[in-house]
Amino acid sequence: MxxxxxxxxxxxxxxxxxxxxxxxxxxxxxxxxxxxxxxxxxxxxxxxxxxxxxxxxxxxxxxxxxxxxxxxxxxxxxxxxxxxxxxxxxxxxxxxxxxxSAPDTGNMEVLDRYATPDHKQQWLEPLLSGDIRSAYLMTEPDVASSDATNVSMSCVRDGEHYVLNGEKWWASGAGDPRCKIYIVMVRTGGDDMPKHARHSMILVSADTAGIDKLRPMQVYGQDDAPHGHFHLRFTDVRVPASNLLVGEGKGFEIAQGRLGPGRIHHCMRAIGQAEMALELMCKRALEREAFGKKLAQLGANYDIIAECRMDIEMARLLCLKAAWMMDQGDARAAAPWISQIKVIAPRVALKVTDEAAQMFGGQGISQDTPLARMWTHLRTLRLADGPDAVHRRQVARTELRRYTQEKV
The missing domain is CATH 1.10.540.10 (Acyl-CoA dehydrogenase/oxidase, N-terminal domain)
Known part of the structure; x- marks a missing residue:
């Protein structure tokens, strides 16, 4: 390895x-x-x-x-x-x-793997050239979307179109005026279908009639403009049937192919944020004085800095191991490793950023450093692409399977 x-x-x-x-x-x-x-x-x-x-x-x-x-x-x-x-x-x-950027990298991956040549020309090529942006619509306000089998946006075939009705929220990037295409997870199958065959993915042009931007979602009071995370309502939105990716019931297959790389990319960037927070912390500790000493020499600051360094190194190695597992080409084998780093990387980066803010005192939570913005993003990352509890559940199930033949 x-x-x-x-x-x-x-x-x-x-x-x-x-x-x-x-x-x-x-x-x-x-x-x-x-x-x-x-x-x-x-x-x-x-x-x-x-x-x-x-x-x-x-x-x-x-x-x-x-x-x-x-x-x-x-x-x-x-x-x-x-x-x-x-x-x-x-x-x-x-x-x-x-x-x-997220969510474009994951969306480009989906278009590259599953879209028709016409859709690639219309959407993938301008995304690859950086001329437009995109959004991925999965989470819904009225169901626990961490269990994606709950996703309920209606998608009904009507001749040469599908008709979409429902709401999505936390549509990251949907506020961006450059956002031209949504990849939307919808429900196409009834209760008589297997749970993981009821959903599909469909391409929806952002300017399609019947889509209302209800509000930007705030993250700890910030709207993240002009990128934004929007709450959208679809009312009788008609989409060409040819925009359905692969076929009805293939939503989970596509989602897993998309979310794996997206999750680990978030974690990789979180390691970088942790490194930046530690750098700011160390510089502050050596420049600022209180009670006649450098901050580094006060309280437990030596220990705090040391623990942050060790935590970052451990998180990086786990991230690289998960990346290596992905490179082996077995998505199922890589999944529990991705879940592990999806829990650990935001947790470690959040801890380091919080300690850095503490070292800066009042300035650390102000607009005068990037730490408050970083902390907000990292705290959000513990929920994005699956909350910690869901990923821990997946890790535990994988571990328990070693000791039983029963489904856990």
């Missing part, structure tokens, strides 16, 4: 690390300060567009584009990409600058 940095990866990693540190991070706060200044929180100002377009053009010119792709002749392995995603996680605009 080789979890190290390969010869192929070295120059790419150096280039990504340098761009994140020296070109992207210095622009993060400028970009965020522009939100709403033009009178509309759900559009991009000229300066924001200039920043994003400039960073994307630079990444493309340097061949640092769509690095998430793990299929194809020149593709990186998941282990190799893990090191890159960690670096991207250190900057707010890191992932998007390299066209490696």
């Amino acid at each position: 080789d979890l190290g940095i390969t010869q192929k990866l070295h120059p790419i990693l150096d280039a990504v690390r340098d761009m994140v540190r020296n070109e992207i991070m210095p622009l993060d706060e400028q970009f965020l300060a522009e939100v709403g200044l033009n009178g509309d929180r759900w559009s991009y100002s000229a300066r924001q567009t200039e920043i994003l377009d400039g960073l994307k053009a630079t990444a493309k010119a340097r061949g640092l584009w769509n690095l998430w792709r793990t299929r194809g002749e020149e593709a990186l392995t998941t282990v190799e990409y893990a090191y890159l995603a960690e670096e991207m996680g250190k900057a707010h605009l890191g992932a998007e600058s390299f066209n490696c």
